[in-house]
Amino acid sequence: MIEGEPFARPINVSIYYTELLAKKVTVNGKKIGRLRDLLIIETLRCPEVTHFVVHRSGKPTLTVPWEKVISIHNTTIEISPESLITYEREPGEEDMLLQQFILNKKVIDLEDHEIRLVYDLHLIINMFDKLLVFEVDFSKMAYLRRYRFKWLAEFIQSGRDEERTLVPWIDIQLLPPATGEEKRRFNIKTLKDKLSRMHPVDIAEIIEDMDQNQRAVVFSELDTSTASDALEEIDPSIQREIVSVLTREKAVAVIDEMTPGQAADVLEEIPFEEARDILETMTPDKAKKVRSILEKSEENILDYTTTRFIMLPPDAEVGTVRDEYARLARDKDVIMYLYIVDDSDILRGIVDIKELLQADDDATLIDIMVYEMITLTNESTLKDAAEEFTRYDFRALPVVDPDGKIIGVVPYRDIMKLRHHPPE
Template sequence: MNVTRFYLSDILGHNLVDIRNRPIGKIVDLVVSLEAGHPKVLAVKIKARKKPIKVDIKNIELKEENERIILQCKRVIETFIEESYLNLDRDIMDKQVVDLNGRKVVRVNDIKLVYIHGDIIVLAVDVGVLGILRRLGVMGIVNSFEKIFKFNIPEYLISWDSIETLYKGIDKLKLSVPYEKLYNLHPADLADIIEDLDGKERAEVFQALDDEVAANALEEIEPDIQVNLLENMMNGRASRILSTMDADEAADILEELEDEFAESILSGMKKDDADAIRKLMKYEDMSVGSIMTSEYVTLNEKMTVIEAKEYLKSNYENEDIPYYLYVVDDNNILKGIISLRKFIFLHDDALLKDVMEDDVISIGDNESIESLIELISKYNLLALPVVDKEYHIIGMALLNDIVDEVFLPRWRKHLRKVS
């Protein structure tokens, strides 16, 4: 089986020749299809008689002579593939792609291909210095230096399976989910990638994500970029994305926007969602209410354990249940607490009011975050219930929110001063 591996730079600028090795035209690009796995070349784009034409790959063979790659055409049959199909040089070379394994944005310096069974298939992208040196035509000098000094410049290839291109063409739009590979990344990694993209590509990628994935990523993105992304989308889409978030996360983002713009986004939400966010936005900075979440679980003290379990199954089957379950009376006044760990092992027929801890450490919504930090540190807690003046539970303050809202900004500010 004849298998030849080569790089795009090995053929760009060289002639496509006929069966007598006479030049037909300069190779300027390869047109590929994304429909199945690794891209497969459909046509060779050449410049002949001062105009570009696309030659059907079915009539082209690849030969290797004197360590040179030659594309030989048996018969020139022009194919009229749309310009919006992926062109390797135009759309991939020197462009940004997402390295899914390294979870970062990289620049493509060359493209590795393979000729097998008459097909040319894309294997990987070269993101290392060798790709640049190869295109400069100095590999002979590089190889000599490597032999003399007995060292090898490492090759940095990323398999096509492990990248996501940022190209948007007809072939990409045939996919059921554009940028589908990005959906498997952790939101924090996806946020880093979006931050690293150029402005235009950043907006295009973010717009293509579905509402839930976009919301999860937006929570992790730096505030100035959050604002930029929201300002560059329709208000209706912004409303849907922020409605998908927890109210406290949405409130934090909206507080970074101009009042009029923030209100226009809120007006596009369901009334209950918008009211919950507006309520959080009214709190003073550095108050407990400004960082508390409204995503917490309350159970009535009259419930048995089995009734509570059924309630949780019915209402929180697809939700993350917090570390603590809060027990309240009929007026939503906080009466006790049960850790999720303890709850799992309780007898089904026990009443919650008999098994709860009634000495509850709580904090008021208008108290300072400094007071919250003191309580969480003193009692070694992961979260604390937030109550109003009448001791109604109205929220929960999480340790990780304190880190995100207080310690991380201070640390970043410190790093900027040091640098």
């Protein structure tokens, strides 16, 4: 800068926040300290930088308005205050420090519906001479810059076409501060509005990635319909946690919004006392249907088994079984699996019909059968069966007695249909 010459900062100049930190701050070319942080205010589209916070060794901190910043060079920031004493002050509680506000914080990437960690921020000077937080950087390159390994970032990036992961500020959403974090302003209404426009599956994935306190804050603020739809999609272990921290009124409203089958699925995952209290407060008709399903879930699985399935000996030849399959499958309820048994009907293995069709004609069933099997027992409940079907995605499950003898098979459709289509 030439002294006495009017200064006009160029527009659309950009810089990364982590490259600004710790730069020397000078007045008339003389170092007075180093940049410690930036103060910002939130605007409709993206935060605006209002002050530069300057650390001075052994002297009071300076909080200098952006208008007093003359230029930003590779290693220095030149300021031109009328008097340094005028700007001697520490940022107060009402001030928003950019580092505390966003850097190294988890945010929602609204475009990808993911929670990500902010490593850096991209700042620009717009045509109105405002310094704005324009984009958020989640990339590995940003991580390296953040921890002063810019040289390594540049080395890795050299010769590659991969671009940095820059997401516009308007496409990210802050999360509520976790307990123990320094106090900062947070607009829960904005988060609530943005989440309510997402698909319940996306909301569920986002909430699962939050910490416990953030889940409680966010879920409590969602409208009943959105909260109900999202809760259905959330992992059962997290369902328990969420329901336990909701007010009783909110928990009842959310679960009462579900179908009886979905409500039963959630209530099965929480402690009995809590489930009972919620049922007693739900609308009577809905509560009656949910109780019916919950009671049914404890019924013995033998009431839902069929004996109309295909049993064959281990030494049966694949070609012969394939030729006779149409006859074997006639009038059977389960035809997609062959159950391989010995002379005492002890279950030894299972063959999927697809494996039978792909095997050589001269192979025997013992050559292609699966030995490691998921089975139910004669003491298993409807709930046990539903959990196994959900976990393993089988189309049927065999039921065996204590000696391993097959006594029936449970089709997937007969169990899972009960859980999702309860009686009206």
